[in-house]
Amino acid sequence: MxxxxxxxxxxxxxxxxxxxxxxxxxxxxxxxxxxxxxxxxxxxxxxxxxxxxxxxxxxxxxxxxxxxxxxxxxxxxxxxxxxxxxxxxxxxxxxxxxxxxxxxxxxxxxxxxxxxxxxxxxxxxxxxxxxxxxxxxxxxxxxxxxxxxxxxxxxxxxxxxxxxxxxxxxxxxxxxxxxxxxxxxxxxxxxxxxxxxKRENLTPRITEGTMRALLWWSLRFVEDFADDILAAHTEYLYLHFRGRQPGRGVVTRAPDGQVHQRVALYIDKLRRENGSLPGKLVANGEVRIDWRHLTKVLDYTSESSLASGRAGQLLLDSGLPIAEDAFLDTPITARIDDAPWHQGPIPNNRARHLARHLSTACLVVIAYLSGARPGEVLNLRRGCIEHDAINDMWLMTGVFFKNAVDANGNKLPAGLQRRDPWVVVKPVADAVAVLERLHDHQLLFPSIIEAHRQRTNTRRKGNARIPARCADDLAAFVEWVNTRCAHRAALAIPLDSQGPLNITRFRRTLAWFIRRRPRGLVAGSIQYGHVHTRLLQGYAGGYDAGFIDELAFEDFLARLEQLAEDEKALRAGETVSDPAAQTYRHRVAAATRQFAGHVLTSNRQARDLLTNPALQIYHGDAMTCVFDATVAACQLRGTAEDPLVTPQIDDCRPWCRNIARTDRDIAALRTRRDRLTLIVDDTLAPPIRCERDQAELRRITTILETHDDANRPEP
Known part of the structure; x- marks a missing residue:
């Protein structure tokens, strides 16, 4: 028409x-x-x-x-x-x-x-x-x-x-x-x-080995390599713009006498440092002087006039070797296992690539350890971090778009400033600080870091990196790491069996680690409890953030898998003892009837289902908690009135009425008893320690005897 x-x-x-x-x-x-x-x-x-x-x-x-x-x-x-x-x-x-x-x-x-x-x-x-x-x-x-x-x-x-x-x-x-x-x-x-x-397959988590290594390397970039990369990137930008008046591209011309003096000083410097003239490989494999780079170093007018003039002849007659690349003067100061993190000086044409890798490392740290949505991370701006010294909390502010609606439910296209900031750990604040030193953009993750480079897609109005480019950057980061770890497989980042890395997978992965691998959540000195508490205290703990639903989904899946193992063990004849033994058997049977083959359609549905009593079983260290908040002796995570309250398994009290012990728990206790038996037999042990170990040995022995008596067939 x-x-x-x-x-x-x-x-x-x-x-x-x-x-x-x-x-x-x-x-x-x-x-x-x-x-x-x-x-x-x-x-x-x-x-x-x-x-x-x-x-x-x-x-x-x-x-x-x-x-x-x-x-x-x-x-x-x-x-x-x-x-x-x-x-x-x-x-x-x-x-x-x-x-x-x-x-x-x-x-x-x-x-x-x-x-x-x-x-x-x-x-x-x-x-x-x-x-x-x-x-x-x-x-x-x-x-x-x-x-x-x-x-x-x-x-x-x-x-x-x-x-x-x-x-x-x-x-x-x-x-x-x-x-x-x-x-x-x-x-x-x-x-x-x-x-x-099944909802589980919509956003696959990053596999454990890949995530551990990816975060380890990202933290190394942020904490250890950043100063070297920032210095190299600054030198690269300085050489690029040297002699140019901003916005006009006019080259300054120095008198010949100054140029010759400058060249002589440059030659003397290279000789003192056992350096080489900047070079480049040409098509036939020959190494030639990189005159273009020398014009930047010497602040000369053009490479042709430098190469054909008296200054160029001084360089040719210097007898200095010619390197295969044009290297920057930035020293390499950071190390890995007592070796420099970068072999040799950084080439000029690689500085911006390392800067991009540093930006990608910051992206991993911020997106993974904050639990923020991808769009919220990519729209973060300079000055988004502040430190609450009174409560010792790092706060991150930003704009959100998902669920930013008006009174009629229509989306507010400009988004809204988040009322409650993210409460993050210090490595997130460190990553933001690195990005603020890396470039002058207002956005932390601009599509192009260097202002002199032009965007190819002028139709696109946003200036931040798009998720598809983030995926490319993550792949390039992994490739860079693995190329340098070809002879050290232990430091490499394993390929993810679930597919290419992308920013949308970090939230799901963080929820999985919090639920399944609490002691191996992150690398280095970042503790699980700190990350878990900070996330759930702040923005991520609010239902509008969505992360609490992600965590509930992982919790629901983990509990179903554990209950399936428990049901299988009971059918195979596993015995159970201690006060909550009978309740344990009832709950395992009820969960199997109610949830076997259950399909989730949303994370929020998982959160709602977690309140079901049949799912309130938690396996701890040589004990099983059949949780009832009203009689729990431990410190609770949440209040007794909260339907999603959970026990603090690390704070389990021996006299608690919620305790049950399976044969699997008893096997762990027998191992502990045998180890303690050897310790108390040590006549050279300090008396105070020996008394404490003997008391613990008597307690464990009583538990084992009670379990055996409770499950011994009647004559």
Whole structure:
């Protein structure tokens, strides 16, 4: 459809027709990024629509719609429909959605499933939406169900038909779907007769070995290598801009006498330091002087005049060796295992790559140890860290976009400043400080670190690194580490069996480590308890942050796996003793009946299920806690009234009525008894220690005898 000068009439939200013509801006009723040139906005009549001027997230990629890819008979409808979705609230919001108008990034995600429907209609000879019948939609549903695509993609295709119907009253009558809701208003889950795959598979965690090594190296970059890399990067930038007047590119010209003196001093310096002239490898493998680099070092006018003049002859006659690269003067001061972290001086053309690796290391530390969402991390700005000296807490502030909505539930495109800051550990604050020294950008993670380098995608309005580029940077970081560890496999970062690393996987991985590997959460001196407490005290502990749901999901899975092992052991004849033995057996049986084969559809559902009494079993050190907060003798994590309260297993008290002991616990106690028996037999041991060990030995022996007596068959 081609609009004439008069345009077409679409029904406005007020019920009055709104004239839309070829010159109507695509983002007519959307908030725009401050400073946007309105005259450059995409217009309705164009076949390519760009919507980046309305997307405030700095980490957003460039988004556009190519209507030339829509079959010609349906192209005019497609434009009018998308214009309405962009600029108008839906008269009938989708089920389970409080938003009246989708965000522009959501609109961008609509394109692929919408285009699939347009292509399907075109192949059946449909030229206008008014020709679509309920029977035709049934055929489409059957075809979607038979498609060899992921279930989630099938859901999206169904949802887009329902969304299209919800906007029917804003479209001309010849562009409307039938009056009755598609498929009787049933949801995609009901229509497809299936449920999504298990929630666990949607965001795979980073495997343990990979995460440990990745964090270890990231911390080394931040804590140990940063000073060397920052100094090298500063020298690289100094040489790049040397002799240039900012913004004009004018080269200063020094008198020849000064140049000769400068060259003589440079030659003397190299001789004193046993240095070499900067060089480069040419195509035939020969090493030649890098005259271009020398012009920067000597502040000369041009490489051709330097190479052919008297100053160049002085360099050629110096007899100094020529290096295979142009190296910086920055010394290497940091070490790994008593060896320099970087072999030899840093080449000039590698300094910016090392700076990028340093930025990536900071990204790992901040994203992983804060638990913040990827978009929140990538939108962090200079000055986001402050230290609360009174409470000894590091606070990180920033903007959030997810769940930032107005009173009508519509997304606020500019986001909101977070009311409660993230409470983070000091390595996060150190990483932010490194980034603030690395560059002058306001964003901590700009798409380009060096101001003199130009962006390739000028359509994209955000200045932060996009998640796809973060994935590339993580791969490059791992490659750099592993190349230098080729002869030391113990220090390498293992490849992740779950696929490429990306920033979206850090939150899930942190939740897994907190739940499954509390003592191996992070490398170095960062303690699990500190990270766990800081996260749950601050931003991450609030339900709006989403991290508490991530943690609950991991907790739910871990408990189910442990209960499955417990049920298997009981069926194999495992015996249980101590006060909570009978309750233990009941809970294991109840959990097996209730949760075997259970599929989770959301993290929040896992959090709600964790309050079930059947899941309140915690395995500790040679004991099992069958938890009841009302009689617990330990220090609780939370209050007794909190439905998600958990026991402090490390604080277990021997007299607690929640204790049960399985044969597995007893086996651990027997090992401890045998070790203590050897210790108390040591006649040279100090008396005080010997008395303490003998008391512990008597306590363990009593527990073992009680267990044996409780499970000895009656005569």
């Amino acid at each position: 081609s609009l004439g000068t008069g345009g077409t009439a679409a029904v406005a939200a007020s019920g009055e027709p709104e004239r839309i013509n070829e010159a109507t801006p695509v983002l007519l009723h959307r908030e725009l990024i401050p400073g946007t040139d309105v005259s450059a906005l995409s217009r309705f009549g164009q076949d390519r629509w760009h919507i980046n001027e309305g997307i405030f997230e700095e980490d957003a990629a460039a988004y556009s719609f190519n209507f030339a890819a829509i079959p010609d008979p349906l192209r005019g409808f497609a434009k009018l429909y998308f214009w309405q979705v962009i600029n108008r609230d839906s008269p009938s919001p989708l089920r389970r959605t409080a938003t009246e108008r989708p965000s522009l990034r959501t609109v961008a995600n609509m394109w692929v499933p919408f285009k699939a429907f347009m292509d399907w209609l075109h192949h059946r000879g449909i030229t206008t939406i008014s020709q679509v019948t309920a029977e035709l939609l049934d055929d489409y549903l059957i075809d979607v169900g038979n498609c060899d695509i992921a279930l989630g993609l099938k859901y999206r295709r169904i949802v887009e038909i329902r969304r299209l119907w919800s906007y029917r009253l804003l479209l001309p009558e010849d562009m409307r779907l039938p009056t009755m809701p598609p498929w009787g208003g049933d949801s995609a889950r009901v229509l497809l007769g299936a449920v999504r795959a």
